[in-house]
Each structure stands twice: as structure tokens, then as C-alpha cells.
Amino acid sequence: MNTKNQIVAATLFSLLLACSEGNTGRVKSYQAGKGSDGFKSVLAQGSGRMRPQAFKAGTALGFNSGAIVATTLDDASGAWARVLFDTRISDRVTAEQDVNVFGRDLLAKYEGDLKFPASEAGDGSIYSPSPDFKILSFQRVYQGVPVKGAFLRIFFAVQNDHSLRLSEILNNSYGPIKLSPVNDPSSAPGDGDVIAATGISSLLVSSKRIVIQPRFNESGRYEFSYASEFKLKGENDGETFTVTMDHETHELREAYSSRMNEQQSITAETFQRSYVLNDQVAKPLPFANVIDGMTKLTTDAKGLVEVAGKQVTIQLTSDKSASSVVDLSVSSTEAANFTAMLGAGGKTNIKLSTVNPAAINVFVAVQTVVDFVGKYLTPTELPLLTSGIVAVVNRKEDVCNAFYDNDSLNFFAQGKDPSGATCANTGLISDVVYHEWGHALDDSLGPNNRSNGVSGITDGAYSEGIGDILSSFLVRAPNLGTGLYLNDKKELRNLQNTRKHPPANAQETEIHQAGMIVGGAFWDMFSNLTSLYGTEKGADLATKLFLKHLQISERYLDAYAAVLRVDDDDNNPATPSPNYCNITRAFAAHNISGSEQAGDDCIDKDGSLNVRVDLDEGDGKLSLLVSALGATKIIACPGQVKICKPETAGYLELAAQVADDALILKGERKYYAAKGSFDVKSNALYTFLSLDSKSAVVGLKNMKFKIRDHAASSLKSVKP
Amino acid sequence: MRRLSLTVLTLTLAATALACERYKPSYQVPKSSNQGSGPVPGPGPGGLPANDSNTEILLSSSKLLGQETKYSAVAKFAGVTSAKLNLAKADGGVKLIVTGLPSSKSDLLVVEIYEGDKIRFVAKKAKLELAAASAKANSVKVEECLILTAPWDGAKSEGSCNWDVEEAK
Ligand SMILES: [Zn+2]
Numbered sequence: 001m002n003t004k005n006q007i008v009a010a011t012l013f014s015l016l017l018a019c020s021e022g023n024t025g026r027v028k029s030y031q032a033g034k035g036s037d038g039f040k041s042v043l044a045q046g047s048g049r050m051r052p053q054a055f056k057a058g059t060a061l062g063f064n065s066g067a068i069v070a071t072t073l074d075d076a077s078g079a080w081a082r083v084l085f086d087t088r089i090s091d092r093v094t095a096e097q098d099v100n101v102f103g104r105d106l107l108a109k110y111e112g113d114l115k116f117p118a119s120e121a122g123d124g125s126i127y128s129p130s131p132d133f134k135i136l137s138f139q140r141v142y143q144g145v146p147v148k149g150a151f152l153r154i155f156f157a158v159q160n161d162h163s164l165r166l167s168e169i170l171n172n173s174y175g176p177i178k179l180s181p182v183n184d185p186s187s188a189p190g191d192g193d194v195i196a197a198t199g200i201s202s203l204l205v206s207s208k209r210i211v212i213q214p215r216f217n218e219s220g221r222y223e224f225s226y227a228s229e230f231k232l233k234g235e236n237d238g239e240t241f242t243v244t245m246d247h248e249t250h251e252l253r254e255a256y257s258s259r260m261n262e263q264q265s266i267t268a269e270t271f272q273r274s275y276v277l278n279d280q281v282a283k284p285l286p287f288a289n290v291i292d293g294m295t296k297l298t299t300d301a302k303g304l305v306e307v308a309g310k311q312v313t314i315q316l317t318s319d320k321s322a323s324s325v326v327d328l329s330v331s332s333t334e335a336a337n338f339t340a341m342l343g344a345g346g347k348t349n350i351k352l353s354t355v356n357p358a359a360i361n362v363f364v365a366v367q368t369v370v371d372f373v374g375k376y377l378t379p380t381e382l383p384l385l386t387s388g389i390v391a392v393v394n395r396k397e398d399v400c401n402a403f404y405d406n407d408s409l410n411f412f413a414q415g416k417d418p419s420g421a422t423c424a425n426t427g428l429i430s431d432v433v434y435h436e437w438g439h440a441l442d443d444s445l446g447p448n449n450r451s452n453g454v455s456g457i458t459d460g461a462y463s464e465g466i467g468d469i470l471s472s473f474l475v476r477a478p479n480l481g482t483g484l485y486l487n488d489k490k491e492l493r494n495l496q497n498t499r500k501h502p503p504a505n506a507q508e509t510e511i512h513q514a515g516m517i518v519g520g521a522f523w524d525m526f527s528n529l530t531s532l533y534g535t536e537k538g539a540d541l542a543t544k545l546f547l548k549h550l551q552i553s554e555r556y557l558d559a560y561a562a563v564l565r566v567d568d569d570d571n572n573p574a575t576p577s578p579n580y581c582n583i584t585r586a587f588a589a590h591n592i593s594g595s596e597q598a599g600d601d602c603i604d605k606d607g608s609l610n611v612r613v614d615l616d617e618g619d620g621k622l623s624l625l626v627s628a629l630g631a632t633k634i635i636a637c638p639g640q641v642k643i644c645k646p647e648t649a650g651y652l653e654l655a656a657q658v659a660d661d662a663l664i665l666k667g668e669r670k671y672y673a674a675k676g677s678f679d680v681k682s683n684a685l686y687t688f689l690s691l692d693s694k695s696a697v698v699g700l701k702n703m704k705f706k707i708r709d710h711a712a713s714s715l716k717s718v719k720p
Numbered sequence: 721m722r723r724l725s726l727t728v729l730t731l732t733l734a735a736t737a738l739a740c741e742r743y744k745p746s747y748q749v750p751k752s753s754n755q756g757s758g759p760v761p762g763p764g765p766g767g768l769p770a771n772d773s774n775t776e777i778l779l780s781s782s783k784l785l786g787q788e789t790k791y792s793a794v795a796k797f798a799g800v801t802s803a804k805l806n807l808a809k810a811d812g813g814v815k816l817i818v819t820g821l822p823s824s825k826s827d828l829l830v831v832e833i834y835e836g837d838k839i840r841f842v843a844k845k846a847k848l849e850l851a852a853a854s855a856k857a858n859s860v861k862v863e864e865c866l867i868l869t870a871p872w873d874g875a876k877s878e879g880s881c882n883w884d885v886e887e888a889k
Contacts, residue, residue: 612872615828615844616880627874640888662832662839665871685888704888708865708879 036199039243039255046460046511047242047256050149050214051557052172053502055081057595067091067166069574071113072594076222077175079115082561082594086574087157087165094163096134100124103136103154106166116140116152116173127447129381129551132158132571133167137447140173147212148229148244148254149458150174153447155552157571167573168565170558174214174222184226187247194230194245197252203232203241213244213253227253239405256460259405267303268350270364273475275357275428276483282349285360286367287322289315289335311341314350316363322388323366325359329394329413336363336393358393358427362411365433366391372474373441376547383451384444389437393427400484402426404439406450411436414486422486431471431480438467445550462556464515468495469522473543476535478523495523500591501557517590518556522546524586525563531692532582532606532699534629534668541579560587560594579604582698601642606631606690606699614663614673620681622705625664626654626672631690631699634672638683640702650683652676680705774817775850776859777831779843781813781867784833788814791833791840797848798827804834813864823850831862832870842870 035043058071058080067090074081085091093102108118121138128134133155140150150173156164191205213227226247233240240258245251272279284303289296291313298318299305317324317335327336336359342348352360370385379386391409398415400423411427426432442463443449443456450456457463472478472495481492493512497520503509525545530538545563553562560583567577577583581602587593608629615623626634634654637644644651654672658664664671678686684706690699777795784791788807795802795818807814816831826849833841843866850858865881872878879885 610874610877611885612868612874612878613880613883613885615846616882617846620883622880622883625872627872663842663871665873667873669874671872671874680883702888703877703885705879706884706886708882708884 034200036197038252039198039200042252043241043255043257044510045254045514046463047254047455047457048149048459048462048555049254049509051459051502051555052076052081053216053220055594058083065090072596074171074175076216076220077115079173079175080110080113080169080171082171083110083169084573085166085168087159087167087572088574090166092159092163092165093156096126096164099126099134099136099156099164103138106154106169107138107152110169114152114169114171114173115175116171120147120173120177121152122146125447129445129447130548133552133565134158134164135447135552142177142179142212142224145210145212145226147174147177147214147224148227150214155565159571167571168561170561172555174224177212177224179212179224179226184247187226188228189245189247189250191230193250194228194243195232197245197250198232198241198243198255200234202234204234205230206233206240207231211244213246215253256457258455259403267348268355268360268364269352269357270361271428271430273429273431273477274481274483275424276487276489280352283364283368285314285350285364287318287320288363289318289337291315291337308342308344308346311339313337314340316359321363321367322370322385323363323391323409324388325363326390326392327356327359327394328392328396329356356394358411358413358425361430362391362393362409362427362433365430366409366437368430369434369437369470369474372543373470373547376544377551381551382441382444384440389440391433394425399423400426402432402436404436404443406443407440409433409436409440424483424486426484429481429483431475431482432484434471434474435467435480438470439463441470441547442466442550446552446554448554459555460511461514462518462554462559464512465518465522465556466515466550468493468515468519469546472519472523473526473539473546476539493519495519496527497523498589500589502591515556517592518559521559521587521590521592524589525583528582528586528692528698529579530630531632531696532604532630532690533608534670536668537608537629545579545583557592560584560592560596563587578607600697603642603689603697603700606688606701608669609634609688609690609699609701611688611703617677620679621677622680623677624654624674625658626674626688627664627669628672628690628699629669630692631670631672632656632693633691633695634688635691636674636678636686636688638686640685641687642700644687644689650679652678654688678705774819774858775821776815776817777829778810778815778859778861779807779813779831779833779867780861781841781864783841783864783867784814785812791835793834794832795821796828796830796832797850798822798825821850825849829860829862833867839870841867843867 052074054075055072056075058073067085068083069086070084071080072082093099103124104118107121111118120140120142122141125137126134136154138152140147152173153170155168157167159165195203208228208230211227211229212224214222214224217223227244229244231240231242242256244254246253267282268285269280270283272281285299286301286303288299290299290305290307292307297305297307315335315337325336336356338355340350374385389409393411394413395410397412398417399412400417402411414425415423417423446456448454448456448458468480471480478496479491479494482489484492493516497516499517499520501517503514508514526542529542533541545566548566549559549562553559563583564577567579569578581598581604584593584596584598588597606628610627612625613622614625617623633656635644636652637648638650652674654674656670656672658671658673685704688701689697692698788809791807792804793807793816794804800821802818805816807816826847829845829848831843832839843862845862845866863881877885
């Protein structure tokens with residue numbers, strides 16, 4: 001199979017679960033799979049495909065600011081890609097209105113290192129995602145022409161007195177620009193050229209602009225050429241393609257769709273993960289309209305409504321619902337509804353077999369994901385939590401898929417895909433619902449977001465990763481999309497993987513495949529943190545880091561730095577954040593930690609670890625109980641050490657079981673008993689290391705033992 | 721089979737001050753509210769001598785002072801576990817009297833203190849030896865610092881009477 005075919009195959013296969021724009025039940029046609037092979041192979045790689053391939057650590061020499069603590073270079077341009085500042089001594093800006101001027105001065109000061117002439121910075125825009133940060137962004141504009149994807153972001157840490165300290169520079173401006181040939185508008189492709197290249201003759205050009213398109217040359221350096229970026233729309237259709245075509249060669253440089261595909265007291269049966277797992281669970285039917293004659297009531301978050309003992313019409317919509325479900329097999333505009341007999345006893349469980357199961361399942365799954373995300377982001381930060389979204393179910397497309405499209409989620413009915421395989425109704429796979437809603441989340445957060453009037457999906461692979469990460473964190477499992485093919489329990493994607501940046505081959509550049517790189521990093525981080533803090537606290541922390549990082553990151557290559565910013569407990573990049581090693585180890589495994597690596601000696605503190613003297617055997621020999629939240633096993637060695645092996649003198653192992661379990665409080669904590677005594681008279685300090693299920697070290701705590709003053713002489717053995 | 725022994729116990733105290741109160745021999749072991757009778761001394765483990773003699777265990781604790789009706793206790797020593805015993809008032813805390821603990825063996829004494837059927841405290845005393853007969857009364861004093869809250873919730877580190885433990889930063 002040649003490369004192009006591989007990509008096409010990858011597109012068709014992974015598909016699955018793709019991305020895209022729409023409202024209410026107005027139905028738009030679904031064009032995935034249409035078009036020329038060339039168009040599809042570029043389209044498969046989505047937006048933001050022009051990513052730096054590698055980073056290296058900057059040298060400390062030549063720095064002209066004592067506040068700079070670290071720099072990372074973009075290997076392809078030699079420019080600073082990321083600079084961290086010590087906010088205790090970095091430049092300070094007292095008023096927000098001075099930020100723009102400060103940013104321009106800063107760019108002028110470091111333009112040699114940033115390889116971004118200050119004269120090429122467009123208007124700056126300021127974004128305040130949380131009380132802790134302000135972000136100033138400059139788009140790069142070369143001789144009046146925007147450079148696609150080229151930006152500089154300057155981060156400020158907000159201080160207690162509301163002044164701002166320079167904390168970070170993120171530079172993705174691609175280095176010095178040399179252009180040949182010069183801008184010649186006459187070489188620009190016409191509308192007919194680009195439509196012909198897509199192979200979809202029904203498309204219409206709705207707008208176009210000239211841009212400078214960066215790309216890699218054969219030696220891996222950036223080169224630049226003029227190109228035209230077209231917005232193409234189908235007739236009567238909400239799907240929009242953004243297609244960039246080179247002026248000189250008329251080759252397609254980038255193409256992406258506005259759609260991102262994916263393959264309930266009144267309670268309702270829903271599927272936890274997927275119909276194929278047969279994992280029905282009754283959940284409250286939240287915020288649904290209940291129509292009793294002329295009276296319209298709404299269930300509350302717990303599915304409660306004040307009416308019983310009669311037949312009502314239940315509508316899967318309300319002013320408060322997270323989604324309004326439209327069942328396309330019935331109506332393209334009206335919310336799905338059904339009649340139900342409400343039991344006189346006050347409890348009614350709607351059986352999936354008695355109603356349209358996809359409609360109910362999607363309705364409840366959207367509320368589930370909104371509740372999940374709503375624990376970490378406020379409606380002010382994420383208006384999507386309260387604005388709601390339309391979900392269209394039972395679309396007959398004969399493709400195994402689902403998609404997001406600006407303001408709607410779309411799920412396909414059971415059918416045959418082009419290869420002859422039978423597709424399941426994707427509305428019955430909650431994993432898929434969470435994934436699609438994740439695209440809406442991506443679209444809504446970050447410096448670029450829908451409320452700013454621009455698409456928030458600037459990196460297609462990142463967006464696919466975000467959908468998968470959200471889904472996996474919610475269900476606490478890395479294997480996703482089981483049952484996409486009817487009754488096939490095989491997962492579609494797995495975030496427990498070894499995918500690395502840059503993608504290893506053409507197939508891995510397809511956006512769902514490339515999304516598994518950042519997906520893999522976040523799943524590793526989830527595993528590290530749950531190994532350290534236990535399932536509940538670890539999942540909670542991982543989810544917080546994931547959702548909040550989305551407020552300040554637009555590309556998967558920036559995710560690592562953004563996660564560290566969120567983990568930062570003192571708003572100063574100069575000091576390692578509490579979970580630096582576990583985060584870095586996870587992202588480094590997928591080669592998206594910039595140039596940073598976490599060696600064996602990089603171990604975060606296990607703040608949850610505590611020690612109790614279970615028995616003082618005398619003469620400094622102590623039998624200890626240890627408690628921690630997550631470790632599978634704990635080992636200990638004398639001294640303050642990072643390496644502790646069975647052959648180390650004084651090594652002790654603590655197993656996660658305590659003989660007399662009446663002595664420990666069962667709950668979220670784990671307890672460990674040592675196989676042997678600690679000799680604290682000889683070793684006043686011990687290091688306790690927390691291991692995960694694969695015996696990898698995920699945390700440590702140093703404990704010191706001191707003779708208690710008042711007790712020193714009060715205890716002694718007396719023998720007759 | 722009941723092996724009687726006249727052994728009177730003396731104690732190897734890892735404890736301090738043997739300034740315990742004077743032991744007053746009593747006619748019988750105070751009745752346990754839970755069990756209705758005292759422990760049944762059996763043959764000592766490994767052929768150790770068991771006996772009918774009493775061991776008074778003083779739990780020196782401000783936490784327990786005046787709380788003798790609230791709690792009961794179980795003593796475990798050298799393979800013998802007492803019934804759940806009533807507590808009595810004592811100087812600086814509470815006391816319990818146990819019958820039938822083996823002598824001539826250095827072992828671990830564990831006292832578990834219950835409120836109803838819920839364990840509230842535990843005390844462990846290492847290398848306690850109950851020695852052979854003596855006319856003197858027997859008493860074990862368990863220091864306050866040995867009496868730990870139970871079950872442990874793991875939320876903070878706790879040392880022993882001799883050793884403090886804390887994070888080394
Ligand atoms: Zn997707």
C-alpha cells in the first residue's frame with residue numbers, strides 16, 4: 001500500500017469517531033468520505049498539522065536576563081520555543097493596560113533569540129482564562145500577510161497585589177522567513193482550482209485570503225511560500241472546509257473540516273460505556289420536559305418532578321438540559337419525545353427497550369459529561385455547561401461514525417458501512433458521546449475559542465485526543481469505542497499506548513491516530529497520579545489538570561507546558577510543580593515534553609504517606625505501619641536516597657496488607673506492614689518509596705526518627 | 721484440663737516507674753459485663769505454665785481517666801486472649817485485672833480497648849515477661865504514650881514513647 005492509500009485507509013478506518021458546524025435539528029448532509037484521494041489524505045491530518053518535530057534544551061550562555069530559568073529551542077529554526085522566568089525576580093507590569101506595550105518591548109529585546117522580528121507582530125490580544133494567568137498573544141504577519149499558525153504567547157502570573165510578573169514565553173513563529181518567489185497575486189489559484197482539487201464539485205467558495213504557509217524542507221528546516229486559504233461550503237450544508245493551496249505549485253498544504261467526527265424520580269436505563277458491554281445502569285432522567293395535559297413541568301437534576309400516577313409525554317429537552325435530542329428518524333426539528341406512564345408509587349424507570357434507546361442514552365450521557373466537567377470548570381469559564389447543545393440521533397449515513405459540528409453532536413443509526421461491516425447505532429455508545437462532546441469542549445476553551453468568533457479547534461489531532469482523554473477519564477479506562485461495529489467488543493482506540501511525536505508513519509498522521517500521542521501522555525499521567533494518590537484523588541487531580549490546561553493550550557505540543565502551569569502551586573515556573581516528575585515522565589514517554597526528561601532520580605513527594613510506630617521493640621528497633629493513598633507497595637532504605645534496591649543495606653519492603661486489620665481504618669487509604677524492623681538507632685532517616693503495580697517508583701517521602709526527649713529515661717526493661 | 725499454678729507474676733516492664741498502686745488480692749476476678757466470667761486459663765502455649773493468678777494492668781491515660789464505665793478491654797499475651805473485661809477506676813487512668821496469663825516467657829502484651837464492640841485504643845508493650853511465683857502483687861503499667869487511637873486513620877504520622885517521627889524536609 002502506498003503512503004497515500006495508507007492515509008486514506010487510515011481515514012476510513014479510524015474514522016470513526018470524526019469532527020465539524022450546526023444548530024437545532026436542522027439537518028446537514030454528511031460528506032465524510034467524499035472527495036479526491038489527495039484531498040482526503042490532507043484532510044485526514046486536520047488543522048494544525050505544521051508542528052515542530054523536536055525540541056532541545058537551550059544553553060544558559062548568553063542570557064541577558066537573570067530571571068530566565070530555562071529555555072527550549074525549536075530544532076527546525078534554532079529559535080527559543082519556550083522560555084521560563086523566575087517570577088520572584090522577573091519583569092513586573094503593574095497595570096493590565098501596559099501589557100501590550102510591555103509585550104512589544106519584550107519581543108524587541110529578545111527578537112534575535114526568538115527569531116521573530118518585533119515589526120512582524122500583529123495586534124496583541126489578551127486572554128484571562130483564570131485568576132492566575134494573563135496571556136498576551138501576537139499573530140505573526142509578514143509584509144502584511146499572516147503566517148499560518150505562527151504565534152508568540154507571553155504568559156503573566158497574577159500576583160497578590162494584582163500586578164503581573166512575566167512567567168513564560170511560548171514561541172511558535174517558525175524562525176526567519178525567506179520567500180521565493182515574491183508575492184505574485186497572479187499565481188494565486190482560482191476558485192475552480194481549489195474545488196477541483198477537493199474533488200467535491202458541489203462546494204462553493206465563501207471566502208478566501210492570502211497567507212504564508214510554513215512547511216518542512218528536505219533537511220527538516222522551515223521554509224515558506226505564499227498560499228491561499230479558502231473557506232468552502234456545500235450547498236444547503238453546514239459543513240465548512242478550510243483548504244490551503246500553494247500559489248506556485250497549486251498543491252494542497254492543509255485541509256480541515258468544521259466537523260469533528262467520532263466513531264435519569266424518573267430514571268432511565270442508559271449504557272455506562274457501550275451497548276455491547278451490556279452495562280445498563282439506571283440514571284436519573286435530568287432536566288427533561290414532562291408534559292401533563294396543558295401543564296409543562298421539568299425534571300430536576302435528580303430526575304424528580306411533581307406528578308405521579310398518570311400518563312405524560314416526556315420530551316428530551318428543556319431550558320436547563322445539557323442537550324436537546326432530535327431523533328432524525330422521527331423529526332428533523334422537534335425534540336425527541338415519548339409517552340410514559342408514571343407509576344403511582346413515585347418511581348418510574350424508563351426501560352431502553354420501550355423507547356428510542358439512542359435518544360435517551362445520548363440525552364443522559366451528555367448530562368453525565370456536563371456534570372463531570374462542571375466539577376472543575378464554572379459556567380463562566382465554559383458557557384457550554386449551561387448553554388446546552390443539540391444532539392441529533394439516528395442519522396442514516398451508512399458509516400460507522402458520529403461527529404461534532406460547531407453546535408451539534410451527531411450520532412449515526414445502525415447501518416452498513418462501505419466495506420460491508422455492520423455499524424452499531426453510535427448513540428448507544430456513551431464513550432462516543434463523551435468524545436464528541438469533548439470536541440465542543442475544545443472548541444469552547446483556549447485563547448482561540450468560539451466565543452471569540454474563531455474556531456477553537458486549531459489542532460485536529462489535539463481535538464481528537466481531547467475527546468478520547470475526556471472519555472477515558474470519565475469512564476476511568478483507556479480502551480475506547482467498543483461496539484462501534486455491531487456486537488464487536490473490540491475497542492476502537494486505546495490510550496494506553498506507546499505512540500510518540502512526531503507520528504512514525506503516514507498512517508499515524510491521521511488525526512485520530514495522531515491524537516493518541518497526546519491521549520497516551522494524559523493516560524500515563526492519569527495512571528501515575530492514581531498510582532500515587534489512589535483512584536479517587538488521582539483521577540480528580542488528573543481531570544483537573546486536563547480540563548484546566550485546555551484553558552491555556554491550543555496545540556498538543558503545548559499541552560505539557562500548560563499542565564505544568566496548572567500544577568504550579570506557587571505561580572512560579574522556576575520551582576518544580578508538585579507533580580512535575582509524574583507529569584514529565586508521562587509526556588516524555590510520548591515525546592511531547594519539549595526537551596525535558598524525568599530521570600530515575602526525578603521522584604515527586606508522596607504527601608499522602610504517613611508512618612505509625614506499631615510496636616517499639618526497644619533499642620531503636622521499630623515495627624512500623626505505613627499508610628498512603630495509592631502505592632501498590634512501599635519500600636524503604638536508610639538515608640535520603642533516590643535509589644533503593646533489595647541489595648541496598650537496610651532495605652525493607654512493606655506489603656499492602658496488615659495482619660490485624662481491626663487496627664486500621666478501612667476507607668480510601670491503604671496500609672502497609674513491614675517485613676522486618678526498622679533500626680532507627682542506627683539510621684535516623686529513612687526514605688520511603690511508593691511503587692505502582694509495575695514496581696515503578698511514583699513517589700517518596702523522607703522520614704526522620706528522633707529520640708523523644710521526655711521519654712528518653714522513662715522506659716526501661718526490668719527483669720526480676 | 722486446668723493446670724493450676726501458684727505462680728505469682730512479676731513483670732518485665734518496659735515501663736518506667738513501677739510506682740504502681742499496691743495490688744489488693746481479691747477473691748475472684750471481677751465479672752465481665754460482656755462475658756459474665758473471667759478468662760478461662762488453659763494450658764499455656766508450648767507447655768508454659770498458666771495460672772489462676774491475677775495480673776493488674778494499669779492504663780495510665782488522661783484520655784481514659786473517669787471513663788471506666790464507657791470502655792472494656794481485651795488483653796492478649798503469649799497466645800492467651802482474655803475475655804472482654806470491665807475496667808475499674810485507677811490513679812491516672814483505668815485498670816483491668818486479667819487471670820491466667822502465662823509466665824516465664826518474654827512476649828508482646830496487647831491491650832485493646834473497646835467502646836461496645838468498636839475498638840477505640842490499642843496499646844502494645846514488647847518483651848514483657850511474667851516471672852514465676854512471688855508473694856508480691858503483679859502489676860503492669862501501660863504508659864499513656866503507648867496507648868494509641870484505633871483504628872489508625874493513616875492521616876498523620878505517630879511515634880512511640882521513645883521515638884518521634886516526622887517528615888525530613
Ligand atoms: Zn473526534
